[in-house]
Amino acid sequence: MPPPLLATDERGLACAAGRFHIDPWRPAPIAVITHAHADHARAGSGLYYCAASCAGLLRRRLGPVNIQPLAFGERVKLGGVWVSLHPAGHVLGSAQARIEGADEVWVVSGDYKRARDDSCESFEVVACDVFISEATFALPIYRWDEPGQLIEQVLSWWRANRERNIASVLMGYSLGKAQRILAGLWRAMAPAERELTIHLHGAVDALMEPYRAAGIAMPTTAKVGEAEGKRRADADQFRGALVIAPPSAAGSPWMRRFGADAEIGFASGWMRVRGARRRGGYDRGFVISDHADWPDLLRTIRESGARRVLATHGSSGVLARYLNEQGLETGELGTAFGGEGEED
Amino acid sequence: MKRFAELYEAIDSTTSTNRKVEAMVAYFREADPRDAAWALYFLTGQKLKRLVPARSLARWTLELTGLPEWLFGESYDAVGDLAETISLLAEGAELTPRPPGTPAPVQGGLFESPPAEEAGPGSNTGAVPLHVWVEQRLERLRGLSPEQQRGPVLSWWAGLDRAQLFLVVKLLTGSLRVGVSRTLVVRALAEVAAVPAAVMEHRLMGNWRATPEFLRGVLAADVHGDESAPATDLSRPYPFFLASQLEGGPETLGEPRDWQIEWKWDGIRAQLIRRGGSVFLWSRGEELISDRFPEIADAAARLPDGVALDGEVLAFRDDRALPFARLQRRIGRTNITGRALREAPVVFMAYDVLEQGGEDVRARPLSERRAILESLLAAASPRVRISPTIEVPDWPAAARLRAESRARAVEGLMLKKLDSLYGVGRRRGDWWKWKIDPYCIDAVLVYAQPGHGRRAGLLTDYTFAVWDGPALSPIAKAYSGLDQGEIEELDRWIRQHTVERFGPVRSVEPIHVFELHFEAISASPRHRSGIAVRFPRIARWRKDKPAAEADTMDSIRRLLSAAPPPDSPDPPGEDDPG
Numbered sequence: 001m002p003p004p005l006l007a008t009d010e011r012g013l014a015c016a017a018g019r020f021h022i023d024p025w026r027p028a029p030i031a032v033i034t035h036a037h038a039d040h041a042r043a044g045s046g047l048y049y050c051a052a053s054c055a056g057l058l059r060r061r062l063g064p065v066n067i068q069p070l071a072f073g074e075r076v077k078l079g080g081v082w083v084s085l086h087p088a089g090h091v092l093g094s095a096q097a098r099i100e101g102a103d104e105v106w107v108v109s110g111d112y113k114r115a116r117d118d119s120c121e122s123f124e125v126v127a128c129d130v131f132i133s134e135a136t137f138a139l140p141i142y143r144w145d146e147p148g149q150l151i152e153q154v155l156s157w158w159r160a161n162r163e164r165n166i167a168s169v170l171m172g173y174s175l176g177k178a179q180r181i182l183a184g185l186w187r188a189m190a191p192a193e194r195e196l197t198i199h200l201h202g203a204v205d206a207l208m209e210p211y212r213a214a215g216i217a218m219p220t221t222a223k224v225g226e227a228e229g230k231r232r233a234d235a236d237q238f239r240g241a242l243v244i245a246p247p248s249a250a251g252s253p254w255m256r257r258f259g260a261d262a263e264i265g266f267a268s269g270w271m272r273v274r275g276a277r278r279r280g281g282y283d284r285g286f287v288i289s290d291h292a293d294w295p296d297l298l299r300t301i302r303e304s305g306a307r308r309v310l311a312t313h314g315s316s317g318v319l320a321r322y323l324n325e326q327g328l329e330t331g332e333l334g335t336a337f338g339g340e341g342e343e344d
Numbered sequence: 345m346k347r348f349a350e351l352y353e354a355i356d357s358t359t360s361t362n363r364k365v366e367a368m369v370a371y372f373r374e375a376d377p378r379d380a381a382w383a384l385y386f387l388t389g390q391k392l393k394r395l396v397p398a399r400s401l402a403r404w405t406l407e408l409t410g411l412p413e414w415l416f417g418e419s420y421d422a423v424g425d426l427a428e429t430i431s432l433l434a435e436g437a438e439l440t441p442r443p444p445g446t447p448a449p450v451q452g453g454l455f456e457s458p459p460a461e462e463a464g465p466g467s468n469t470g471a472v473p474l475h476v477w478v479e480q481r482l483e484r485l486r487g488l489s490p491e492q493q494r495g496p497v498l499s500w501w502a503g504l505d506r507a508q509l510f511l512v513v514k515l516l517t518g519s520l521r522v523g524v525s526r527t528l529v530v531r532a533l534a535e536v537a538a539v540p541a542a543v544m545e546h547r548l549m550g551n552w553r554a555t556p557e558f559l560r561g562v563l564a565a566d567v568h569g570d571e572s573a574p575a576t577d578l579s580r581p582y583p584f585f586l587a588s589q590l591e592g593g594p595e596t597l598g599e600p601r602d603w604q605i606e607w608k609w610d611g612i613r614a615q616l617i618r619r620g621g622s623v624f625l626w627s628r629g630e631e632l633i634s635d636r637f638p639e640i641a642d643a644a645a646r647l648p649d650g651v652a653l654d655g656e657v658l659a660f661r662d663d664r665a666l667p668f669a670r671l672q673r674r675i676g677r678t679n680i681t682g683r684a685l686r687e688a689p690v691v692f693m694a695y696d697v698l699e700q701g702g703e704d705v706r707a708r709p710l711s712e713r714r715a716i717l718e719s720l721l722a723a724a725s726p727r728v729r730i731s732p733t734i735e736v737p738d739w740p741a742a743a744r745l746r747a748e749s750r751a752r753a754v755e756g757l758m759l760k761k762l763d764s765l766y767g768v769g770r771r772r773g774d775w776w777k778w779k780i781d782p783y784c785i786d787a788v789l790v791y792a793q794p795g796h797g798r799r800a801g802l803l804t805d806y807t808f809a810v811w812d813g814p815a816l817s818p819i820a821k822a823y824s825g826l827d828q829g830e831i832e833e834l835d836r837w838i839r840q841h842t843v844e845r846f847g848p849v850r851s852v853e854p855i856h857v858f859e860l861h862f863e864a865i866s867a868s869p870r871h872r873s874g875i876a877v878r879f880p881r882i883a884r885w886r887k888d889k890p891a892a893e894a895d896t897m898d899s900i901r902r903l904l905s906a907a908p909p910p911d912s913p914d915p916p917g918e919d920d921p922g
Binding site: 139140141142272273275276277278279281282283284285315318321322323329 | 355356358359360409411414415418419422423424425428429432433436523710796797798799800801802828
């Protein structure tokens with residue numbers, strides 16, 4: 001039997017025949033990057049292949065590295081295999097990596113979702129023999145509501161807080177989640193609301209430019225700190241405002257400027273479970289995830305036509321066992337962290 | 345039900361107490377009294393007795409969703425709550441029935457519909473009012489076999505959104521708990537009725553039924569209309585007044601002569617009421633426990649009518665308190681055998697009087713109430729005794745007595761200001777408990793399993809062990825004491841250092857040492873170590889201490905032998921009374 005097309009080595013998921021790694025966790029000569037989130041895109045590799053719309057984000061994350069952007073669907077030959085990238089629907093420029101060897105086609109999903117997202121390219125089904133699927137939310141309790149409804153929830157929360165003249169601070173990952181919500185809001189806002197400026201934490205603001213450059217329609221935004229000029233700690237300035245910040249800002253002194261009565265919301269798939277909502281101490285949890293929910297994981301795996309599925313990240317053991325019981329050949333793929341909890 | 349689900353959601357989704365109160369005020373102002381009475385019942389933590397076994401609910405969920413049992417188990421571990429797990433899995437399960445004749449999709453019947461004869465009448469269940477749910481739907485399941493219950497329950501589920509489905513399952517399992525303190529409920533109702541909170545607190549005491557009449561009484565605007573007439577409910581207890589923990593010493597409290605000093609008894613706080621020729625014994629959890637302690641009820645029948653006493657139910661023999669473990673054998677036991685009466689004889693140790701001659705005396709100073717109490721109990725049976733006061737010349741003398749607490753099977757001293765009124769709830773300043781320091785050991789983390797509620801999905805139920813020769817012997821389980829950061833850190837560590845998994849339980853490498861505190865230690869044939877500890881909790885994570893330096897069974901046994909002297913051994917030839 002020939003060696004498998006992809007296997008993990010000390011640097012991560014490696015393609016020996018193509019002499020490259022996919023999302024390596026240690027520096028590799030050639031890295032194929034599925035998307036620009038920190039646990040997938042690490043510094044130090046010699047050459048980075050990524051989707052063209054990912055390149056700007058990758059540069060912001062990693063600095064001046066050597067990037068070879070690829071158009072979606074464009075095929076390059078690396079060593080003895082053909083490599084192409086296809087939209088994964090996770091964040092702007094997120095890609096599935098398709099590897100075509102002599103005998104088999106493998107697809108590495110990276111992180112993906114099927115739900116509508118105005119801020120990135122839509123997921124595309126890629127037929128393959130072996131599918132390496134993420135499994136962040138691979139439990140049947142994770143089912144997402146329709147995205148338009150979720151945005152409505154955020155909007156009516158903000159409207160209610162505007163009515164009460166208090167700030168709404170929404171926590172969400174600075175790359176992807178924040179822009180997805182901004183783009184969704186833009187679509188859902190009333191014409192008069194489109195005049196309002198939404199305030200951004202610096203970490204979110206820093207990633208706006210690639211999204212704007214990609215032509216994503218979003219409301220006017222301003223970085224907190226610049227908008228307020230020299231006057232510090234003026235809570236009145238943010239009364240009724242919507243602020244988007246990364247979860248790490250929660251509980252930090254940075255939050256004080258929004259007033260003690262500000263409401264804190266958190267947008268994450270983990271908010272589906274009441275315990276997680278209460279544990280975080282957020283005023284509101286919005287179940288908005290950039291990962292596939294359980295039905296979409298199963299649908300995607302079915303549509304890929306793969307006869308063998310390797311699960312990785314999150315509840316990989318659950319997904320592998322379930323699919324196996326459904327008659328698929330399955331396995332688990334370890335990650336660098338060995339942990340089970342994953343960021344969303 | 346929809347309106348109640350919205351109230352639940354509003355309370356559950358905010359951490360702000362003001363928002364919770366606002367939500368309740370709005371609800372009680374507008375809700376139908378028949379529904380609001382039940383809402384109040386649940387908000388104050390009262391529960392329906394379980395209607396359907398959890399096992400049946402889980403089985404029906406599997407049938408409805410087509411999921412394998414292990415996957416239900418994995419889901420439950422991540423959620424940490426049965427009703428929530430079911431509501432997350434079953435919501436919408438009937439909405440996309442497969443057209444007849446089509447094969448099941450390869451992924452299994454996640455969206456399979458229930459059998460046709462059971463679907464149907466479930467539509468519009470969202471509009472059914474709460475009182476109809478409880479009185480005409482849920483309560484009618486009682487006494488039916490699981491097979492008979494299955495049809496109605498599944499048809500109800502079919503018509504409900506997730507929020508209501510969650511509540512219905514909670515009600516079915518008798519475990520509905522709303523995340524709101526009694527104080528906040530009282531605050532909201534007091535606002536609606538426009539009466540003081542202490543009056544409202546009293547109106548809600550005791551056993552009441554969720555009727556519109558009761559709710560009208562609760563919301564009555566007239567302060568003197570209701571509670572001045574105990575005849576409306578003979579059994580109704582007064583709200584308990586609670587002491588605060590005294591940190592440091594009593595030197596800041598002024599002179600000992602301004603204080604009444606008593607032992608802090610280690611029993612069950614209770615209120616003993618004699619009214620209308622009947623006796624009522626209430627626990628602090630407002631459970632009527634007269635039947636469990638018939639010797640107290642009998643003795644109290646000799647008290648004059650119109651009396652309410654505050655005190656402690658205590659295992660007691662030969663003029664001394666017995667360890668709490670003795671009393672524990674009587675708790676929850678309604679079938680009182682002669683043996684139980686002999687092994688754990690109880691008394692009511694009275695320390696305050698709230699009502700005399702039918703008159704509420706809570707507003708009189710403690711010194712006066714004490715005089716009333718002494719005259720009331722002068723001729724009482726020894727089963728209803730007065731808690732002696734302790735005279736000391738100065739605080740150091742009190743401290744020396746407190747140091748004897750363990751040998752006397754008490755928890756320390758109580759300090760009550762002589763001019764204090766009998767208040768409502770916990771108010772700092774007048775009553776202090778000056779407890780002895782807890783026992784303290786260093787133990788090794790050996791097992792962990794997922795917690796519930798707020799800690800769902802995190803491994804927060806820990807088992808700790810001490811060295812027994814070369815092996816580790818589990819000694820205590822503890823859940824509390826770590827902060828959120830430590831919990832998350834430990835959770836990550838456990839996942840990466842799991843040795844074996846037994847269902848949800850993981851054994852971990854025996855590396856981390858924790859300082860545990862507990863209140864009491866006793867021999868227990870029911871524990872593998874032969875030892876039971878009371879109220880164990882984590883004091884700190886001893887990252888500085890290697891596992892080899894944790895405590896040993898020998899050192900634990902030394903604590904046991906220094907604990908209060910065991911009273912006479914159990915009569916031979918019988919099993920442990922459990």
